[in-house]
Amino acid sequence: MQNQVTREQMIQSIRRAEPVFFRNTPQPHLVLGHMGAKAGVNPAGPADAADRMKRAQGLLTQLFPDCSFAGSPGRIESPLRALKGRASLLVKCDGELPIAGSIKARGGIHEVLCHAEEIAQTAGIIEPGDDLLQLSKSKTRRLFAEHEICVGSTGNLGLSIGITARALGFRAVIHMSRDAKQWKKDLLRSHGAQVVEHEGDFSTAVRVGRAASAASTRSYFVDDENSTRLLYGYAAAAPPLRQQLAEHGVYPSADHPLCVYLPCGVGGGPAGIAYGLALEFGADAVESYTVEPTQAPALLLSVLEQRYEGLHVSDYGLTLRTDADGLAVGSASVLAGPIIGALCSGLYTESDEAMQTYLQQIYASDGLRLELSAAAGLGGPARRTQIEGLRTPAAQIAWLTGGGLLPEDEFQRLLA
Numbered sequence: 001m002q003n004q005v006t007r008e009q010m011i012q013s014i015r016r017a018e019p020v021f022f023r024n025t026p027q028p029h030l031v032l033g034h035m036g037a038k039a040g041v042n043p044a045g046p047a048d049a050a051d052r053m054k055r056a057q058g059l060l061t062q063l064f065p066d067c068s069f070a071g072s073p074g075r076i077e078s079p080l081r082a083l084k085g086r087a088s089l090l091v092k093c094d095g096e097l098p099i100a101g102s103i104k105a106r107g108g109i110h111e112v113l114c115h116a117e118e119i120a121q122t123a124g125i126i127e128p129g130d131d132l133l134q135l136s137k138s139k140t141r142r143l144f145a146e147h148e149i150c151v152g153s154t155g156n157l158g159l160s161i162g163i164t165a166r167a168l169g170f171r172a173v174i175h176m177s178r179d180a181k182q183w184k185k186d187l188l189r190s191h192g193a194q195v196v197e198h199e200g201d202f203s204t205a206v207r208v209g210r211a212a213s214a215a216s217t218r219s220y221f222v223d224d225e226n227s228t229r230l231l232y233g234y235a236a237a238a239p240p241l242r243q244q245l246a247e248h249g250v251y252p253s254a255d256h257p258l259c260v261y262l263p264c265g266v267g268g269g270p271a272g273i274a275y276g277l278a279l280e281f282g283a284d285a286v287e288s289y290t291v292e293p294t295q296a297p298a299l300l301l302s303v304l305e306q307r308y309e310g311l312h313v314s315d316y317g318l319t320l321r322t323d324a325d326g327l328a329v330g331s332a333s334v335l336a337g338p339i340i341g342a343l344c345s346g347l348y349t350e351s352d353e354a355m356q357t358y359l360q361q362i363y364a365s366d367g368l369r370l371e372l373s374a375a376a377g378l379g380g381p382a383r384r385t386q387i388e389g390l391r392t393p394a395a396q397i398a399w400l401t402g403g404g405l406l407p408e409d410e411f412q413r414l415l416a
């Protein structure tokens with residue numbers, strides 16, 4: 001069983017691109033409470049993000065008339081569903097998030113709003129805490145048009161940042177890694193964003209984008225490898241989840257925790273969700289697990305090696321080739337890595353073939369249309385049962401992180 005596998009043996013399996021499951025020992029005190037400052041996070045951050053998103057509802061309704069959740073216009077939230085096919089599993093349908101159709105809507109829209117709010121405050125257009133509806137006025141849009149927002153992405157963060165930035169009137173420059181799907185680039189261009197295509201991987205797209213942005217005055221770089229604004233946007237998912245769980249009769253506790261399976265790329269999304277859940281329910285009442293492709297286990301290797309900077313999966317002979325474009329990341333975020341190491345109960349990998357099976361199964365049983373990255377967590381409960389001595393969960397959630405904007409022909413290709 002798992003406990004008999006040494007760290008060295010696990011690294012050998014990872015090198016051979018075999019699916020592995022690492023049971024981690026969480027150390028939540030390293031990021032919660034006063035230690036949070038050392039880890040670079042502030043427990044007030046997620047509530048501040050939630051407040052900003054609330055103040056942005058009028059603005060988002062104006063910019064995106066279709067944006068709403070559960071009858072609440074301008075709200076960026078997604079449903080928690082029970083599956084027809086598998087009663088024991090709940091799914092959090094972030095592919096249904098408005099505007100960007102993926103988990104990246106949470107962090108990306110939040111960071112663009114932070115930046116827009118900052119510019120408008122500096123210009124004396126709004127005061128701290130104001131409703132953000134004023135940011136849609138033509139005078140403010142003219143001001144934003146003088147500014148650029150730039151990001152490096154495998155696709156979905158680019159969509160989230162690019163679509164929101166353009167809607168507010170900013171110039172948007174999106175550096176896309178070689179893994180990014182053509183339809184995501186086309187969609188961004190249709191919104192008037194400039195797409196810069198790279199031959200290199202995600203880390204390269206981020207590095208080049210960061211340097212290009214730094215060389216330009218009035219360019220703001222959304223740094224997926226180190227952004228608290230993104231992280232707090234993801235973390236703001238946790239408080240509404242309490243109510244959603246209650247609607248399913250689920251009340252997580254230290255005896256019966258909530259188990260959550262989170263597809264993981266650079267780590268910001270899963271770190272943010274894990275952090276938000278630990279703040280909301282208490283670290284004892286949650287078990288968060290990350291899942292990465294067998295060819296791109298950046299976070300797993302970082303936690304195993306206790307090395308959160310400078311590690312790349314290619315150092316282990318891995319290719320980074322995966323059809324799960326959102327998870328095709330070779331190096332972990334320096335902010336997210338230690339948070340995942342401190343909060344997650346386990347980190348595991350899946351082959352592309354396994355993810356594809358999950359994608360097909362959930363479409364056949366429940367009609368849910370996912371992209372490959374989004375399906376990664378569906379095998380989590382079965383993988384967890386292989387670990388001995390774990391608590392009986394109050395509920396298990398596979399976080400379905402994207403697929404909302406997937407064109408029909410792309411989805412058919414994935415199904416085939």
Ligand SMILES: Cc1ncc(COP(=O)(O)O)c(C=O)c1O
Pocket residue numbers: 102103104154155156157263264265266267268269270325326327329371373374401402403
């Ligand atoms: C669909 C999907 N799921 C999960 C992730 C992982 O998020 P992160 O890179 O923040 O770990 C991404 C990243 O782009 C994604 O597009």
